[in-house]
Amino acid sequence: MLKIKGLKVAVEGKEILKGINLEIGDGEVHAIMGPNGSGKSTLSNALTGREGYEITDGTVSFNGENLLDFSPEERARMGIFMSFQYPVEIPGVSMSNFLKASVNAQREYRGLSPLTGREFFHLMKGKQKLLHLDSGLTNRSVNEGFSGGEKKKNEIFQMAILDPSLAIMDETDSGLDIDALRVVAEGVNTLKSPHNSIILITHYQRLLEYIVPDFVHVLYQGRIVKSAGKELAKELEERGYDWIKKEVADETGK
Amino acid sequence: MEDQEKLIKDVTSGDYKFGFVSPVDMDFLPKGLNEDIIREISLRNDEPDFMLQFRLKSFKQWRKMKMPHWAYLKIPPIDFQNIIYYAAPKNKHFQNEETGEMNSELSDTFDKLGINLDERKSLSGGGVAVDAVIDSVSVKTTFQKSLAEKGVIFCSINEAIRKYPELIKKYLGKSVPPSDNYFAALNSSVFSDGSFCYIPKGVRCPMELSTYFRINAAGTGQFERTLIVADDDSYVSYLEGCTAPQRDENQLHTAIVEIIIMDHAEVKYSTVQNWYPGNKEGKGGVYNFVTKRAICRGEGSKISWTQVETGSAITWKYPSCILKGDNSVGEFNSVAVTNNYQQADTGTKMIHIGKNTKSSIISKGISGGRSDNSYRGMVKMLPGASNSKNFSQCDSLLLGSKCGAHTFPYIEVGNSTSVVEHEATTSKIGEDKLFYCNQRGISTEDAIALIVNGYAIDVLKRLPMEFAIEAQKLLQISLKGSVG
Numbered sequence: 001m002l003k004i005k006g007l008k009v010a011v012e013g014k015e016i017l018k019g020i021n022l023e024i025g026d027g028e029v030h031a032i033m034g035p036n037g038s039g040k041s042t043l044s045n046a047l048t049g050r051e052g053y054e055i056t057d058g059t060v061s062f063n064g065e066n067l068l069d070f071s072p073e074e075r076a077r078m079g080i081f082m083s084f085q086y087p088v089e090i091p092g093v094s095m096s097n098f099l100k101a102s103v104n105a106q107r108e109y110r111g112l113s114p115l116t117g118r119e120f121f122h123l124m125k126g127k128q129k130l131l132h133l134d135s136g137l138t139n140r141s142v143n144e145g146f147s148g149g150e151k152k153k154n155e156i157f158q159m160a161i162l163d164p165s166l167a168i169m170d171e172t173d174s175g176l177d178i179d180a181l182r183v184v185a186e187g188v189n190t191l192k193s194p195h196n197s198i199i200l201i202t203h204y205q206r207l208l209e210y211i212v213p214d215f216v217h218v219l220y221q222g223r224i225v226k227s228a229g230k231e232l233a234k235e236l237e238e239r240g241y242d243w244i245k246k247e248v249a250d251e252t253g254k
Numbered sequence: 255m256e257d258q259e260k261l262i263k264d265v266t267s268g269d270y271k272f273g274f275v276s277p278v279d280m281d282f283l284p285k286g287l288n289e290d291i292i293r294e295i296s297l298r299n300d301e302p303d304f305m306l307q308f309r310l311k312s313f314k315q316w317r318k319m320k321m322p323h324w325a326y327l328k329i330p331p332i333d334f335q336n337i338i339y340y341a342a343p344k345n346k347h348f349q350n351e352e353t354g355e356m357n358s359e360l361s362d363t364f365d366k367l368g369i370n371l372d373e374r375k376s377l378s379g380g381g382v383a384v385d386a387v388i389d390s391v392s393v394k395t396t397f398q399k400s401l402a403e404k405g406v407i408f409c410s411i412n413e414a415i416r417k418y419p420e421l422i423k424k425y426l427g428k429s430v431p432p433s434d435n436y437f438a439a440l441n442s443s444v445f446s447d448g449s450f451c452y453i454p455k456g457v458r459c460p461m462e463l464s465t466y467f468r469i470n471a472a473g474t475g476q477f478e479r480t481l482i483v484a485d486d487d488s489y490v491s492y493l494e495g496c497t498a499p500q501r502d503e504n505q506l507h508t509a510i511v512e513i514i515i516m517d518h519a520e521v522k523y524s525t526v527q528n529w530y531p532g533n534k535e536g537k538g539g540v541y542n543f544v545t546k547r548a549i550c551r552g553e554g555s556k557i558s559w560t561q562v563e564t565g566s567a568i569t570w571k572y573p574s575c576i577l578k579g580d581n582s583v584g585e586f587n588s589v590a591v592t593n594n595y596q597q598a599d600t601g602t603k604m605i606h607i608g609k610n611t612k613s614s615i616i617s618k619g620i621s622g623g624r625s626d627n628s629y630r631g632m633v634k635m636l637p638g639a640s641n642s643k644n645f646s647q648c649d650s651l652l653l654g655s656k657c658g659a660h661t662f663p664y665i666e667v668g669n670s671t672s673v674v675e676h677e678a679t680t681s682k683i684g685e686d687k688l689f690y691c692n693q694r695g696i697s698t699e700d701a702i703a704l705i706v707n708g709y710a711i712d713v714l715k716r717l718p719m720e721f722a723i724e725a726q727k728l729l730q731i732s733l734k735g736s737v738g
Contacts, residue, residue, distance in 0.1 A: 051685055098704065
């Protein structure tokens with residue numbers, strides 16, 4: 001599904017990602033972990049095409065297309081979804097209007113006719129039920145006055161509606177209490193399928209107890225320095241990142 | 255990314271939909287302003303002498319006055335002698351009464367503007383009565399007969415001056431006296447037409463009334479006057495729309511709207527102002543200097559002004575409420591958009607005179623391009639206005655880094671039992687909001703429209719349905735290429 005080769009990304013002229021190689025197959029869940037400042041969010045922003053993240057080298061192919069040729073909205077329409085670490089508030093725009101605009105923009109790109117109000121309403125109701133969400137949410141303005149937990153649940157709700165082939169979850173667990181975390185994780189697990197892949201970006205192992213990854217990668221100083229199965233997350237939780245930092249230091253001789 | 259900026263720049267082309275000129279054979283008075291011109295306007299309108307005297311007195315007043323410069327506007331000098339004050343189609347009859355044949359010069363124009371002057375068609379769409387004004391004259395007023403059955407008078411102001419001189423004498427200039435300000439004096443001297451509406455006691459006007467103002471001829475100014483009187487326990491919702499051709503020269507539009515409201519009556523006045531705003535470089539566009547004021551004379555009377563201002567090169571406009579009757583209520587709801595080189599200085603005055611009077615102000619400024627957008631509002635509680643309340647919410651939204659938003663609130667409270675609250679915010683459509691929308695598949699253009707609509711929704715939802723939809727579309731068009 002996604003092939004990242006030698007990806008280098010600079011922000012304000014400073015190189016943050018220094019050659020990322022990563023391959024994600026259909027239906028796989030990859031966790032990307034790492035200490036603060038290692039470039040985790042830069043990776044998600046670069047993949048989604050955010051302004052200010054300059055690709056200086058490397059390639060990214062997504063289902064055979066050269067992803068870097070596409071605008072952020074085109075990437076979204078191609079099926080890449082990001083669950084934001086800090087979802088923004090859009091006052092006066094109801095969640096349902098926002099999502100309808102979003103669903104129909106994506107459908108149009110895929111050559112489908114727009115959903116009618118009624119069809120969209122049913123889609124929304126179904127997903128709300130699936131995720132056990134409060135139905136009042138869709139009448140409220142996008143993220144306005146939402147608690148931290150509600151914002152994250154709302155991201156998962158949008159993901160459920162948009163049904164992306166690749167979901168990038170950027171620190172979805174940060175700021176969540178254990179109950180909210182469970183709801184979010186259950187939501188993600190419900191949506192998982194052999195066709196949808198997930199990149200979980202997280203600082204802590206906690207989330208990975210609920211969403212079990214197929215692979216765990218450690219990002220450090222702009223590179224993936226270690227990749228292994230889910231057991232790596234446990235090891236990181238127990239031993240911290242210092243041993244990895246030391247390994248890297250030893251290898252590079254710094 | 256750069257692509258995004260490019261996209262934004264690509265769509266900056268002139269999108270003003272109503273910039274066409276209609277080939278109408280016109281009658282003009284010569285350029286310039288003097289007593290002879292005023293006498294000629296009065297003569298052409300077949301006015302009684304009191305009107306001529308009203309005009310001449312106003313003109314004397316105007317000559318003593320100076321152009322106001324207190325607004326946050328850069329107004330180039332206006333040569334008032336280089337303007338044509340009267341331009342009327344040679345054939346003013348919209349339809350030949352005997353043959354029923356349409357005057358296609360006029361009907362085509364209004365068709366093209368999407369203004370429905372066919373009563374049968376209009377009724378199926380909900381029914382809005384229209385007074386259609388082109389340049390200096392009203393050419394058609396619909397539903398006059400069916401309104402008359404309810405006792406509602408709806409006609410051009412010229413017709414009212416001839417047919418109902420007593421009502422005109424009683425109410426004209428009572429809300430906005432000619433001496434009120436420079437532009438009010440100018441309008442009172444030369445106004446050529448406009449709309450008049452009288453809702454009798456206890457009548458709820460069965461349909462929405464509207465005036466559509468169209469500037470068509472070059473080199474002319476438009477000076478129209480609207481007078482609305484709502485008698486005890488009556489209700490009317492009044493709409494106003496306006497457009498002008500796309501021209502490199504500036505055109506002057508100086509109007510007065512006066513509203514007088516009696517006991518327990520209510521008037522809603524909604525405007526979608528879409529005068530030609532000038533081009534991307536700031537060339538051309540209408541200078542819109544307008545005085546609008548409602549007096550809530552009666553106990554428990556209510557006025558609400560709702561305006562969506564997207565057009566004009568320069569806007570100078572403060573629809574105001576004088577809350578004279580005890581328990582009367584005034585509302586001002588405004589969305590003012592400026593883009594490119596547009597300038598707007600707009601707001602309201604809430605003058606509380608009666609006891610227990612209430613007013614609310616919601617002002618939403620949106621500025622893009624290199625424009626300047628100012629809110630100017632006065633809330634005044636007189637000593638007798640005990641237990642009165644005002645709430646003001648003034649928000650500014652900036653769409654780029656080269657535009658300006660300004661707020662000038664003036665508050666005077668003359669008693670100790672009244673409460674005035676003022677809230678203000680300034681925000682920017684940031685990259686974070688746009689990216690959030692983009693990441694959901696929404697294009698930048700659509701994202702801006704969505705965000706702006708959300709920002710303005712408190713005002714837009716107060717407009718009558720069809721008007722609200724039109725206003726939403728207009729916001730979208732007006733803001734194309736505004737982020738920079």
